[in-house]
Amino acid sequence: MTYLVIGLAVLLVLAILYATFRVATLVGIVKGEGSKNVPSSNKLQASLLVVFLILGLFGFFYYSFGGLDESFVNPIASEHGVATDRLFWITMGLTGFVFVVTQIFLFGFAYKYQFKENGQAHFYPHNDNLEKIWTIVPAIVLAVLIFSGWRTWVDITSSAPEDSEKIEIMGYQYSWAVRYGGNDKKLGDYDYQKIDVVNQSGIDFSDKASFDDFIPTRLYLPKGRPVLLQIRARDVIHSVYQPHFRLQMNAVPGMPTRFWFTPTKTTEEMRVETGNPEFDYELVCNKICGKGHFAMKYMIEVLEPEEYDKWYAEASQNPWLKQNSDYLAHVPEELQELARISSGIDSEEDIESIDNTIASINY
Numbered sequence: 001m002t003y004l005v006i007g008l009a010v011l012l013v014l015a016i017l018y019a020t021f022r023v024a025t026l027v028g029i030v031k032g033e034g035s036k037n038v039p040s041s042n043k044l045q046a047s048l049l050v051v052f053l054i055l056g057l058f059g060f061f062y063y064s065f066g067g068l069d070e071s072f073v074n075p076i077a078s079e080h081g082v083a084t085d086r087l088f089w090i091t092m093g094l095t096g097f098v099f100v101v102t103q104i105f106l107f108g109f110a111y112k113y114q115f116k117e118n119g120q121a122h123f124y125p126h127n128d129n130l131e132k133i134w135t136i137v138p139a140i141v142l143a144v145l146i147f148s149g150w151r152t153w154v155d156i157t158s159s160a161p162e163d164s165e166k167i168e169i170m171g172y173q174y175s176w177a178v179r180y181g182g183n184d185k186k187l188g189d190y191d192y193q194k195i196d197v198v199n200q201s202g203i204d205f206s207d208k209a210s211f212d213d214f215i216p217t218r219l220y221l222p223k224g225r226p227v228l229l230q231i232r233a234r235d236v237i238h239s240v241y242q243p244h245f246r247l248q249m250n251a252v253p254g255m256p257t258r259f260w261f262t263p264t265k266t267t268e269e270m271r272v273e274t275g276n277p278e279f280d281y282e283l284v285c286n287k288i289c290g291k292g293h294f295a296m297k298y299m300i301e302v303l304e305p306e307e308y309d310k311w312y313a314e315a316s317q318n319p320w321l322k323q324n325s326d327y328l329a330h331v332p333e334e335l336q337e338l339a340r341i342s343s344g345i346d347s348e349e350d351i352e353s354i355d356n357t358i359a360s361i362n363y
Contacts, residue, residue, distance in 0.1 A: 171238030182212030
């Protein structure tokens, strides 16, 4: 609603300015000023340029610093996010300063050198020192910005620490699948040819590490620990976007990507900071991946390390293979006993049901 009111106000101001210009032109015609070299509206138009400059700069700063929206800049909730935001604001400060200066010169010159009778331009052909200044100074500033950004990018995309929590994120039309490594903290392999209605992630049960993998209903992260996201896509290009962590990485079919970071605020801490008791971190797709793109939202919960360890221990007791015990039939025969033990399929009913399934498949 606010944007609608502002838009209508801008249109109204433009209409008033146009009407003023037309009235000034008609008055000049009535006074017989049409044959003069300098029409009466000349001064008015020069003054309007200055008004436009002042109002434009005011609107620029008002919008840029959140005057139209208190949540214009999301709070930072990761270690690398501090460096990312610092680079952003340094770049904004430098380019904003240059923008303001150039606009002042642009509109100021238009006003100062408005057409005047008997006016004469000053011939200023060349100045070596001026050429050096506006060539060397921008070159140095841009080199510093590029080097700082490159160094930060190298730090962010460097190899994750050995003790990182390894989590797989797979994007598909139109949702996300998240997989954890289970008790052994190792993610099993996957194979796109094994994807079906139930095994949507294509978990490959010929890999022993996959027996205890589990898939929760939301993404849980530990505060203060490095987290490595192993990212892939099942169909088209998606983008893993988590704005509060300043995290974005494309999920590309056939080309796994990764991103590691360290969360610094739990969900409860962020609820207190934002004053929103219903706040939740979100994982969303930042690519227009199809007609259901809008629905690709996955909830994230950041816990204290002790709470995370407790949740992980409980969740790892219920691996995906145990929930879908019929898939034991897809495990190589020599590994089926190990799969039963690793996944916790140990009840007589489970074993009998699985044996029957395997027998029917073999038959």
